[in-house]
Amino acid sequence: MILRPRILFIANGGPTVGGGHVMRSLTLARALAQHGADCVFLAAPPVAAILDAFGPEMGREEAVSLEPAAIVRGAVGMQFDAVVFDHYGLSRAEHDAIAAGRPAMVIDDLANRPLGGALVLDPGPARTETDYAEWIDGARLLLGPQYAPVRPEFAALREQAIDRRGGPVRRILIALGMTDVDGVTSRVVDRLRQRNGEIDFDVVLGSGAPSLPGLARVAAHDPRVNVHVDALNMAELTLAADVAIGAGGSTVWERCTLGLPSALVVLAENQWPAAKALAEREAALVIDIAQGDFDAALDRVSVKLVKDAACRARLTAASLELCDGLGAERAAEAFLEVLSAGAKGRR
Structure with missing residues (x-):
């Protein structure tokens, strides 16, 4: 060579x-x-x-x-x-x-x-x-x-993540892509923070995301909301989270590597095959941004993630089995x- x-x-x-x-x-x-x-x-x-x-x-x-x-x-x-x-x-x-x-x-x-x-x-x-x-x-x-x-930093935290999974939900990671298609991040954050008064939120997006200005204003008066722009510490944020609402792209495998129970938001048609396979394996809950009742579907999956410990345990086990990072x-x-x-x- x-x-x-x-x-x-x-x-x-x-x-x-x-x-x-x-x-x-x-x-x-x-x-x-x-x-x-x-x-x-x-x-x-x-x-x-x-x-x-x-x-x-x-x-x-x-x-x-x-x-x-x-x-x-x-x-x-x-x-x-x-x-x-x-x-x-x-x-x-x-x-x-x-x-x-x-x-x-x-x-x-x-x-x-x-x-x-x-x-x-x-x-x-x-x-x-x-x-x-x-x-x-x-x-x-x-x-x-x-x-x-x-990224190798995820595999490096895998054993630590396995040890901390299974507790109550105190922190939700929201990471719906750097480009934040149609401002979906603000939509999700606004809905979740109105219904989860005692939970903290780590919100990850890119510097050009349309949701960023509004979320920066929200974070200024709501101490539960932590905005991370172009985050270089995603492995640590994924480790610290108890559940996630995430995009259906390549970051799926980061969450699986650390066994993070997640709801996957399908943002593009080409994400459906992998999303369907993850749902069938009980490695993620899945909702579609294009469906007419998206807000209601988001409410259902977020309640399930937060309240149903058995569901979280199944999601963790299945996602860890799928990907080792x-x-x-x-x-x-x-x-x-x-x-x-x-x-x-x-x-």
């Missing part, structure tokens, strides 16, 4: 897409860097903003936009040895054009289009090889939460094996 391979990451991000693609790619990049890789991101302004907050040490290749045609044009002439894609707008044609014969990994959740690359990673709990049969051409599949890229290391090792095999083949 190349002693210090340069790996290019192409991850989508922004106000409409959110930060999940960049965050899980950043976690994988750090795992690869631990093995000596030099990782750089193709950083259009929205991605650069996320990296400024959460990965300032990460190398960058500047990009004007993350539109597929612009990415293909921009990658021409870049120097790299391998590439990781986490961008639903790219498919096999773009993967192959950008990789140009170099090793590639695709991180996906959709199984809905042709994919290039030697590896495809999909952490969905219900995903099977059959789902990808028509979309890949000889790629190795890394399927299930055991490959979910979770070591997926980034497994995925990194699998990709490095591909790089090593490719280097041997070129000798």
